[in-house]
Amino acid sequence: xxxxxxxxxxxxxxxxxxxxxxxxxxxxxxxxxxxxxxxxxxxxxxxxxxxxxxxxxxxxxxxxxxxxxxxxxxxxxxxxxxxxxxxxxxxxxxxxxxxxxxxxxxxxxxxxxxxxxxxxxxxxxxxxxxxxxxxxxxxxxxxxxxxxxxxxxxxxxxxxxxxxxxxxxxxxxxxxxxxxxxxxxxxxxxxxxxxxxxxxxxxxxxxxxxxxxxxxxxxxxxxxxxxxxxxxxxxxxxxxxxxxxxxxxxxxxxxxxxxxxxxxxxxxxxxxxxxxxxxxxxxxxxxxxxxxxxxxxxxxxxxxxxxxxxxxxxxxxxxxxxxxxxxxxxxxxxxxxxxxxxxxxxxxxxxxxxxxxxxxxxxxxxxxxxxxxxxxxxxxxxxxxxxxxxxxxxxxxxxxxxxxxxxxxxxxxxxxxxxxxxxxxxxxxxxxxxxxxxxxxxxxxxxxxxxxxxxxxxxxxxxxxxxxxxxxxxxxxxxxxxxxxxxxxxxxxxxxxxxxxxxxxxxxxxxxxxxxxxxxxxxxxxx
Amino acid sequence: xxxxxxxxxxxxxxxxxxxxxxxxxxxxxxxxxxxxxxxxxxxxxxxxxxxxxxxxxxxxxxxxxxxxxxxxxxxxxxxxxxxxxxxxxxxxxxxxxxxxxxxxxxxxxxxxxxxxxxxxxxxxxxxxxxxxxxxxxxxxxxxxxxxxxxxxxxxxxxxxxxxxxxxxxxxxxxxxxxxxxxxxxxxxxxxxxxxxxxxxxxxxxxxxxxxxxxxxxxxxxxxxxxxxxxxxxxxxxxxxxxxxxxxxxxxxxxxxxxxxxxxxxxxxxxxxxxxxxxxxxxxxxxxxxxxxxxxxxxxxxxxxxxxxxxxxxxxxxxxxxxxxxxxxxxxxxxxxxxxxx
Numbered sequence: 001x002x003x004x005x006x007x008x009x010x011x012x013x014x015x016x017x018x019x020x021x022x023x024x025x026x027x028x029x030x031x032x033x034x035x036x037x038x039x040x041x042x043x044x045x046x047x048x049x050x051x052x053x054x055x056x057x058x059x060x061x062x063x064x065x066x067x068x069x070x071x072x073x074x075x076x077x078x079x080x081x082x083x084x085x086x087x088x089x090x091x092x093x094x095x096x097x098x099x100x101x102x103x104x105x106x107x108x109x110x111x112x113x114x115x116x117x118x119x120x121x122x123x124x125x126x127x128x129x130x131x132x133x134x135x136x137x138x139x140x141x142x143x144x145x146x147x148x149x150x151x152x153x154x155x156x157x158x159x160x161x162x163x164x165x166x167x168x169x170x171x172x173x174x175x176x177x178x179x180x181x182x183x184x185x186x187x188x189x190x191x192x193x194x195x196x197x198x199x200x201x202x203x204x205x206x207x208x209x210x211x212x213x214x215x216x217x218x219x220x221x222x223x224x225x226x227x228x229x230x231x232x233x234x235x236x237x238x239x240x241x242x243x244x245x246x247x248x249x250x251x252x253x254x255x256x257x258x259x260x261x262x263x264x265x266x267x268x269x270x271x272x273x274x275x276x277x278x279x280x281x282x283x284x285x286x287x288x289x290x291x292x293x294x295x296x297x298x299x300x301x302x303x304x305x306x307x308x309x310x311x312x313x314x315x316x317x318x319x320x321x322x323x324x325x326x327x328x329x330x331x332x333x334x335x336x337x338x339x340x341x342x343x344x345x346x347x348x349x350x351x352x353x354x355x356x357x358x359x360x361x362x363x364x365x366x367x368x369x370x371x372x373x374x375x376x377x378x379x380x381x382x383x384x385x386x387x388x389x390x391x392x393x394x395x396x397x398x399x400x401x402x403x404x405x406x407x408x409x410x411x412x413x414x415x416x417x418x419x420x421x422x423x424x425x426x427x428x429x430x431x432x433x434x435x436x437x438x439x440x441x442x443x444x445x446x447x448x449x450x451x452x453x454x455x456x457x458x459x460x461x462x463x464x465x466x467x468x469x470x471x472x473x474x475x476x477x478x479x480x481x482x483x484x485x486x487x488x489x490x491x492x493x494x495x496x497x498x499x500x501x502x503x504x505x506x507x508x509x510x511x512x513x514x515x516x517x518x519x520x521x522x523x524x525x526x527x
Numbered sequence: 528x529x530x531x532x533x534x535x536x537x538x539x540x541x542x543x544x545x546x547x548x549x550x551x552x553x554x555x556x557x558x559x560x561x562x563x564x565x566x567x568x569x570x571x572x573x574x575x576x577x578x579x580x581x582x583x584x585x586x587x588x589x590x591x592x593x594x595x596x597x598x599x600x601x602x603x604x605x606x607x608x609x610x611x612x613x614x615x616x617x618x619x620x621x622x623x624x625x626x627x628x629x630x631x632x633x634x635x636x637x638x639x640x641x642x643x644x645x646x647x648x649x650x651x652x653x654x655x656x657x658x659x660x661x662x663x664x665x666x667x668x669x670x671x672x673x674x675x676x677x678x679x680x681x682x683x684x685x686x687x688x689x690x691x692x693x694x695x696x697x698x699x700x701x702x703x704x705x706x707x708x709x710x711x712x713x714x715x716x717x718x719x720x721x722x723x724x725x726x727x728x729x730x731x732x733x734x735x736x737x738x739x740x741x742x743x744x745x746x747x748x749x750x751x752x753x754x755x756x757x758x759x760x761x762x763x764x765x766x767x768x769x770x771x772x773x774x775x776x777x778x779x780x781x782x783x784x785x786x787x788x789x790x791x792x793x794x795x796x797x798x799x800x801x802x803x804x805x806x807x808x809x810x811x812x813x814x815x816x817x818x819x820x821x822x823x824x825x826x827x828x829x830x831x832x833x834x835x836x837x838x839x840x841x842x843x844x845x846x847x848x849x850x851x852x853x854x855x856x857x858x859x860x861x862x863x864x865x866x867x868x
Contacts, residue, residue, distance in 0.1 A: 121641065121762050123618050126699040128706060131787035136711040143794040144677050144713045150798045151732055151805065152673040158809075159671035 161283045166196035166263035168256060168375055172248035173270045174204040174234040175211060176355075177436040180446055182270035183214050189274050190223050195283075197223040198263065200255055202248040204234040213445055228255060236354045236438050242364055245269070249368055253392060257378045265375050267368040271432055278428035281421050287386060288373040288411060289418040292327030292425070295342055296432040297360050325427055326363070327370055328419035336419050341365040354438070361433040366406040369431060372420070373407060388413045528656035528745045529562040529571055531638070531828075532605040534819045538829045541822075553840050554634075555593055555602040559583045562608050576614040577627050580604075584629050601842050603634040607656065609741040611637035613646040616740055621646055634839065636832060638743050640765025647765060652835040654828060655767040658748040660820045666725035670754070670809075677713040678793065679731035679755065680704070681724055682746070683739070684716075700760050701737050703786040711790060728753040732801070733779070733793055735760065748817045751777070754808045756801065758793070760786060768831045771816055777807045 169190060173183060190197050199218070203211050207229040215225050230248050235241055249267055256265060264282055268274060278291065329338040342363050352361045376384040378392045390410050408414050421428055436442075536558040539545050546552055561576040588594035594602065606612045612630050613621035622645050626635070631648075639646055640653035647653075684705035686696040693702045708714040716735070721727065728734055734750040738761035747766070750757035757778040759766070766774045781792060807813070815826040823829050 121644075121698075123622065125694045128693055128699040128702040129784065129787050130703065130706045134707040134710075134787070136708075136713065136790065140790050140794045141713060144790075147794065147796075147798060147801060148675060148677060148732060151801065152675075154802050154805070155671060155673055158806075159669070 161280055164195050164283055166198060167193070167279065167282075168198045168200065168261050168263045168265045169268045170200050170202070170249050170252040170265060171268050171270050172202045172204065172230075172245045172252075173211065175208050176234075176438070177440045177442045178434065179211070179270070180214060180442075183211070184217075186268055186270050186272075186274075187215070187218055187223075189276070190268075191218065191221040192276065193222070193279055195222070195279065196263070198226065198261055199223050200226045200228060200252040202228045202230050202252050204230050204232060204244060204248060206231055210445060226255065228252065238352055238355065238361060238433075241355065246368065250392075253378045256375050257380055257392060260379060261375050263375050264372055265378070266372045269369050269431070271434060272369055273430040273432065275428040277426075278421075281426075281428060282372045284420060285372050285374065285418055287377060287389070287416070287418070288371065288407065289420045290328040290336075290339075290371055290424070291421045291429065292325050292340070292427045293367055293370040294427040294430040295324045295326060295363055296430050297324070297362055326365075326367060326431075327421075327427075328417065328424040330419055330423040334419075334423045336415055336417060336423075339366060340424070342367075355435045361435075363431055363433075364406075366408065367431055368406055369429065371407040371417075373410075377410065386416075388416050528638075528658065529607045530657040531607045531654060531819060532558065532560055532562065534657060534821060535605050535636075535829065535832070537821065538819075538823050542829075544833060549591070549593060553601065553842070554836055557583060557587055557602060557604060559604065561606060561614070571608065573608050573614045573616060576608070577624075580612075580614075580627055581629060597632070597842075599630070599633040603636055603836060604630060605636045607638045607654070609639065610646040611635060611639040611651070612648075618740070634836070636835075638767070639741055640767070641742050641761075642763040642765055644763075650839065652832060653765050653767045653769070654832060655748045655817045656743060656745045657819050658745050658752070658817070660818045663725060663749070663752050667753075668726055668729050670729075672730065674730055674732050674755075676715045676727065676731035678708075678715065678733045678735060678758070678789075679727060680714070680716040680735040680737075680746075681719060681721065681727075683718055686740075696740065697738050698783055700783045700786050701739070703783075704735065704737060704760075704789065707787045708790065713790065725749070725753065728755050731755045733758050736778075737761065738764070738783075751808060751817050752814050754805065756804050756808065758789075760789075768816055768828075768835075771831055771834070772813055773807070777804050777813070779804075 171183075171186065173179060190199060201211065201215060207227055212227060215227060218225050228251065230244075230251055232244065234244060253265070255261075264285060266282060272293075281291070282289065324342055325340055326342050327340055328336050329340050331337045342365055374385075377389050379385065380391075388411060390412060392410070408417070411417060536556075539556055549555070559580055561579055562571040562573070564572050564575055564579070566572050584594065584599070604612070606614075608614060609616045610618065610621035612626045612635050613624050614627065615621040615624060625645050626648055635648055635651040636654055637647075637651055638654055638656045640651075641647055682701075683696070684701045685691075685693045690696040693699065696702070704716065708716060715727070715731070728749055732755065734746060734753075734755040734757055736744055736746040736750060736757045736759050738744070742761035742764040747757055747759070749755075751772075758781055759774075759778050760781045760783060762783050766772070766778075779793070779796065781789060785792060812826050815824060816828060816831050818824075819828050
């Protein structure tokens with residue numbers, strides 16, 4: 001409730017003068033007869049105006065009130081900072097009226113209506129209470145954060161997904177340099193979920209120990225892993241790799257079919273990026289649904305200037321969005337009317353052919369990962385699925401070489417696919433293929449055993465004569481070579497060592513002296 | 528927030544409880560828009576409101592016999608201004624004036640409520656201030672969006688225009704909030720007017736509802752509608768519809784003297800108490816009771832007001848005055864108020 005200030009001030013001043021007239025009993029404001037008290041207030045007023053002008057800030061007559069009154073109803077211990085903040089002498093009349101009214105009203109205000117009950121609320125001026133250390137206490141901040149977490153958990157329970165169905169995640173993989181990177185990311189994403197997850201990992205080239213070692217870390221969480229082998233090696237060329245991945249996914253679907261797993265099937269490629277919101281969203285699927293996938297088709301060519309590439313793109317097709325997105329296309333009434341697919345025209349001739357090629361890796365027209373389906377669709381018994389779904393075996397047999405491009409082939413009528421994620425408007429997963437060269441080497445299991453042979457000298461060592469300037473490359477030479485080296489160095493001048501670190505100069509010199517003595521001794525001994 | 532009088536009038540015009548036959552009427556309503564006298568800026572000026580009210584009562588008492596029959600005891604008026612029928616925004620002035628003498632016997636429906644205060648008559652009905660329902664509905668966000676702000680407040684801490692030294696406005700409580708918690712990361716408090724004010728309230732766990740010049744504020748209504756637990760910092764306040772809405776169960780009361788310890792108080796509330804309060808706040812009937820929708824809906828604030836009025840029925844026989852008996856003093860009150868409007 002903001003009040004208009006000037007109006008209120010004039011009224012305030014009028015009222016205050018009117019109030020003062022009963023208090024200053026003989027005062028008559030119209031200047032004909034002035035009583036001593038009104039003259040006194042006028043003088044005080046002029047005096048405080050002068051003081052304010054001199055000091056440069058508003059000098060409040062509350063100071064006089066405090067000085068000359070013995071008891072105070074209000075606690076003004078912290079308002080001293082407040083009286084000096086604002087300039088202008090306009091409201092002195094008001095303070096006069098306020099202080100006088102405080103005196104007159106300080107016996108409690110509401111002592112009438114309900115028969116003399118004293119109100120504990122005092123009208124008038126109050127102090128601004130500030131505690132001695134007005135800063136946040138870290139313990140309280142932590143408690144508050146725990147409270148917020150509890151509130152958010154409760155919100156999820158109340159408004160989130162009810163009766164969550166278990167997830168069946170299908171991932172084709174094979175042993176390669178980047179496998180640990182991609183698979184660990186996906187593993188951690190799945191481990192962070194609140195849902196029951198059955199993770200079917202299909203590995204090209206058969207079940208391998210490397211992959212099994214990676215997957216062991218999942219033991220302690222809600223994720224159940226089924227490690228399935230696919231008895232063909234992953235080809236080098238991208239086209240063939242895409243085809244083989246489809247076959248591997250079909251193999252996983254057969255596992256679902258045989259074991260009659262129940263839940264929502266989603267295809268998570270190991271190099272894709274999934275947002276946790278995606279998993280909440282796909283719980284909404286009834287039979288088969290589609291989500292939008294952002295395609296991160298990047299160029300890994302180091303020589304090309306990245307800005308140059310962008311310019312070309314802009315010239316050719318300005319209207320195209322910088323990040324292509326694959327997924328369902330809806331009309332304005334949120335019904336599925338078509339599909340946004342990946343158009344590879346832009347990248348003709350510039351795309352990667354084999355894994356590790358220094359060019360853009362392109363996805364297929366519609367990626368498997370953009371589809372989710374109810375696991376009952378692939379069960380053998382026909383009564384579980386609606387009639388607009390083809391049986392898995394029939395589709396596979398018709399496809400000839402065991403390759404169906406996308407789950408759409410399972411569906412007789414593709415308009416029955418449910419678009420998810422705000423009808424495809426929200427992109428919750430990204431497709432990316434980043435691979436090293438097929439012949440690149442990496443330490444198996446990413447453990448370095450035995451330790452590497454390179455030793456790097458430490459700047460400050462507790463051992464006096466351990467600092468060879470050149471690392472020794474062969475293992476055999478350790479013991480004898482160091483002695484020979486130190487011996488050689490002992491004859492050199494001291495300056496290179498002292499130049500190395502200025503801090504330990506003196507210590508180093510004394511140590512070197514010792515080292516020289518020791519080396520000479522040892523050298524003499526061996527000789 | 529003063530528009531309740533207009534909406535109540537509109538509601539009663541088309542309501543089934545309204546009758547055109549005065550003999551069978553239990554209550555008489557006189558629409559007087561006392562807060563519609565506006566400054567050039569659009570803020571209400573209550574200085575002429577007593578005269579307005581007097582003239583209105585003179586009009587009805589001279590034209591119809593129903594006022595004189597009971598000296599107004601079966602009439603009700605809506606006075607949604609800061610201090611109700613005291614018709615002033617400054618507390619001392621309002622207390623000095625007291626409730627308009629002519630309204631002594633009438634029932635007052637007002638937003639102001641403070642225990643043991645002159646301006647709260649016994650038998651008054653406290654209502655929430657008006658908040659625009661459509662505007663609030665249009666700013667709703669899905670309830671699954673997690674609440675991440677701990678304490679939220681937007682508004683003045685120092686009313687520089689009227690109280691530059693601080694200490695008068697809000698009895699120093701708002702200034703204390705600012706001084707103590709301005710650098711606390713849990714407290715999202717400032718004087719800005721963001722466009723996402725309603726959305727931010729829905730992302731907050733606690734919303735501060737401190738007193739201003741008067742103890743009530745529309746923040747209370749907004750907090751209830753948006754599911755944010757109201758932290759009521761106003762000593763002895765009487766909250767609206769206390770019979771329909773269990774304020775202790777859904778809100779947190781903090782004494783003004785405890786404001787420097789507000790963060791300790793709020794963080795020491797046990798988790799299950801907070802969750803329970805939020806669950807109660809999610810109840811749609813409570814939200815409905817705070818609103819003045821147009822057209823009226825079941826369970827809204829109009830319904831509650833009519834409930835309150837109905838509870839005072841039937842009128843006591845002593846309300847009806849015998850012939851020639853006069854209770855009200857028509858010449859009481861400041862001289863300036865006696866001028867006709």
